[in-house]
Structure formats: C-alpha cells, structure tokens
Amino acid sequence: MDAEDPLFILYTSGSTGKPKGVLHTTGGYMVGTTTTLKNVFDIHEGDLWWCTADIGWITGHSYVVYGPLCLGTTTLVYEGAPDFPDPGIFWKIVERCGVTQFYTAPTAIRHLMRYGDKYPNEYDLSSLRILGTVGEPINPEAWMWYHKNIGKEKLPIMDTWWQTETGAFMIAPMPVVALKPGSATRPLPGIEADIVDKDGKPVPAGKGGHLIIKTPWPSMLRTLYKNPERYVSAYWKVVPGDFYCAGDVARKDEDGYFWIQGRSDDVLKIAGHRIGTSEVESAFVSHKAVAEAAVIGKPDPVRGEVIKAFLILKEGYELHHELVNELKNHLRHELGTVAVIGEIVQVKSLPKTRSGKIMRRVLRARERGEDVGDTSTLIE
Numbered sequence: 328m329d330a331e332d333p334l335f336i337l338y339t340s341g342s343t344g345k346p347k348g349v350l351h352t353t354g355g356y357m358v359g360t361t362t363t364l365k366n367v368f369d370i371h372e373g374d375l376w377w378c379t380a381d382i383g384w385i386t387g388h389s390y391v392v393y394g395p396l397c398l399g400t401t402t403l404v405y406e407g408a409p410d411f412p413d414p415g416i417f418w419k420i421v422e423r424c425g426v427t428q429f430y431t432a433p434t435a436i437r438h439l440m441r442y443g444d445k446y447p448n449e450y451d452l453s454s455l456r457i458l459g460t461v462g463e464p465i466n467p468e469a470w471m472w473y474h475k476n477i478g479k480e481k482l483p484i485m486d487t488w489w490q491t492e493t494g495a496f497m498i499a500p501m502p503v504v505a506l507k508p509g510s511a512t513r514p515l516p517g518i519e520a521d522i523v524d525k526d527g528k529p530v531p532a533g534k535g536g537h538l539i540i541k542t543p544w545p546s547m548l549r550t551l552y553k554n555p556e557r558y559v560s561a562y563w564k565v566v567p568g569d570f571y572c573a574g575d576v577a578r579k580d581e582d583g584y585f586w587i588q589g590r591s592d593d594v595l596k597i598a599g600h601r602i603g604t605s606e607v608e609s610a611f612v613s614h615k616a617v618a619e620a621a622v623i624g625k626p627d628p629v630r631g632e633v634i635k636a637f638l639i640l641k642e643g644y645e646l647h648h649e650l651v652n653e654l655k656n657h658l659r660h661e662l663g664t665v666a667v668i669g670e671i672v673q674v675k676s677l678p679k680t681r682s683g684k685i686m687r688r689v690l691r692a693r694e695r696g697e698d699v700g701d702t703s704t705l706i707e
C-alpha cells in the first residue's frame with residue numbers, strides 16, 4: 328500500500344450529532360498507533376497487552392488490532408461483558424493469562440467498583456505493570472478504586488486523551504511523567520496542543536477554553552468521507568487560526584497539565600459561566616448515594632440555564648426530598664454557587680454509545696420533546 332492509501336473509514340459514535348466518516352490512511356496511522364502504544368505503555372518483548380475495548384470503536388482499531396500487531400506484541404482479545412459470569416471475569420483473565428498492561432474505560436471501572444473489592448482480591452494481579460484509561464475524564468473515585476484495588480497502590484495509570492479523528496494518543500503520560508489523578512498530563516512528544524478562547528487566542532493557566540492542536544501528526548484523519556466541506560467546518564473553522572479544533576473544552580494548569588472538561592457541545596452556560604459536564608458529573612458521583620450521573624443544561628428565565636441531573640443511585644438509595652437537598656448541598660460544597668441545580672431525577676440507565684460515552688444530546692432532545700436524531704449506536 329502507499330502510505331496515503333485509505334486504510335479505513337470509521338463513523339464517529341454520534342454522541343453529538345450526525346455521524347462523520349473519519350478517514351484514516353495506511354502509513355501515518357501505523358506510525359501513530361505503534362509509537363504511542365510502545366512509548367506510553369512501555370511495551371517490551373514477552374509482554375501481554377490487554378485493551379478491553381470493542382473493536383468497532385477507534386480504541387479497538389488502534390489498540391486491540393493495528394497498534395499491537397504492527398508492534399509485534401501479543402494482544403489479548405476478549406469478547407464478553409465485564410460482569411459475566413461474575414464481576415471478577417477481568418481479573419480472572421489477568422491472572423490466568425499473565426496480563427502485563429491493562430487498558431480500559433472509566434465507565435467499566437465505575438461499573439465494577441459497585442461490587443466492591445471482593446472480586447479483584449480473589450485473583451493474583453501481580454503480573455500487571457501499567458494500567459490505562461480512555462474515553463472520558465476519569466472521576467477521582469474511579470481513579471482511586473482502580474489505583475488501590477487493581478494497581479495495589481503501586482502501578483501508574485496512563486490517562487490517554489485522544490479521538491477517533493486523532494487515531495492515536497495525543498495527550499498522555501509516559502512512564503517517566505509524574506501523574507495527577509484526573510489529568511491526561513501533557514501532550515506527547517511532537518504534539519503541540521493548547522487551549523484558546525473563541526477568538527483563537529491562548530488563555531492563561533487555569534482558564535477553560537477550546538482544546539486545539541497546532542501542528543500535524545502522523546495518524547491524523549485525512550478527511551471526512553465524501554464530505555470535505557464538513558471536514559473543514561467541523562475541525563478547522565471552529566475558532567479562528569490555523570489549527571485543528573478537537574471539540575473539547577479543557578484547561579491547562581500551572582504545570583502545563585491538561586484537564587478535559589467535556590465536549591464543547593455539552594457545555595453548560597449558567598448565569599454567564601461556562602461549566603464542563605465532567606466536573607459536575609464527577610461531583611455527583613463523589614456522593615455516596617450516586618453510581619452514575621449525566622447532566623444537561625435546562626433553560627431558565629433568570630440564569631439562562633440551570634443543571635438538570637440524571638442519576639443512577641447505588642443500591643439501597645431512593646431519591647427522597649432529603650437526598651435531593653443533600654445532593655444540592657454537596658454540589659455547592661464541591662463546586663461553589665455557580666453550579667445551580669434546577670432538577671434532579673433518578674433513572675435506571677443512561678443513553679450511552681457502545682464505548683460507554685453518555686449521549687447527552689439524546690437527554691437534551693427528550694427534555695425538549697424533540698426528535699432525537701440518529702440513535703443507531705445507542706445502548707440503554
């Protein structure tokens with residue numbers, strides 16, 4: 328194949344709208360997936376790499392199939408639910424096969440942590456050297472559970488930020504980088520990322536803005552299949568300037584570490600303040616009664632928008648009046664007075680993609696009684 332021959336087209340999950348056919352090519356994609364996997368997860372001869380992703384997701388393409396095989400490492404492929412026949416199945420496989428690097432998503436960790444530490448403690452996880460996470464910002468509770476119960480407080484957790492469009496890890500630590508739980512740390516060598524405002528100007532440390540990439544990288548998407556105009560408008564004309572706009576809101580701290588706050592389309596605008604969904608959801612999940620949370624903006628005559636929260640409660644909890652008040656106080660304590668809660672509802676499940684991303688646009692459309700659009704990738 329020629330380096331620029333198309334390798335595959337992958338339609339983005341549609342968590343934010345009409346699916347886009349992301350086109351990847353042969354050479355750059357191989358370079359991107361292979362080098363990032365090797366550098367971030369320190370792959371060596373004899374290692375046994377396990378990425379739990381569905382191969383239909385970009386994570387499955389890049390890090391179950393192409394990256395590991397091109398690198399010549401052994402890749403474990405498992406098809407099955409994380410809780411069947413019981414929630415110890417992942418740890419049983421780690422023990423039985425001697426997995427050395429384990430890569431999964433926060434949604435899977437949150438699911439498994441509901442069953443406590445019983446299952447991981449039943450198995451010998453000492454073959455593990457490095458852990459990883461991908462797909463959404465990892466909330467502190469999930470990070471701590473993963474670190475304590477799977478990493479036995481010793482293993483590093485590689486929080487890898489990237490997209491279908493980027494093909495490979497962009498912001499992620501390497502084993503020499505000091506970690507901060509909840510941050511994907513800094514851009515990998517060769518990746519020039521920054522945070523800019525709506526005029527394309529870099530924002531100071533601590534301030535939120537659009538996450539952008541300033542220079543090309545090997546595994547970047549080449550176009551949107553049969554829709555070059557949308558390719559330009561979706562990624563290159565969002566904010567003024569010659570750079571790729573990722574569609575995420577994020578901030579950088581004083582050490583240059585990146586903190587992803589959520590998708591720009593999902594941002595809440597409360598009384599003029601912009602708040603990412605992830606910080607609000609993470610604050611909910613840090614309350615003992617809450618297992619999963621999704622938040623959307625709900626129109627409010629005074630504040631423009633207030634928060635509507637959809638919560639899955641842990642077993643034994645019901646959403647009584649007192650709990651609603653307690654949760655409101657908890658949110659005020661965690662986030663300050665900006666995060667105004669308009670409504671809290673209890674749900675049994677949340678609309679998600681196969682990779683575990685919450686489809687907030689579905690929640691928003693239902694809220695307004697509108698057509699929910701393309702839901703072909705929806706799991707509920």
Ligand code: 7RM
Pocket residue numbers: 339340385386460461462463464465486487488489490491492511573574575587589590682
């Ligand atoms: C790999 C993948 C991409 C979107 C991306 C982010 C979110 C992914 C992280 C993350 C915070 C992470 N491809 N995202 N990884 N947010 N920390 N480590 O997920 O195309 O399906 O989604 O996922 O919003 O733009 S994807």
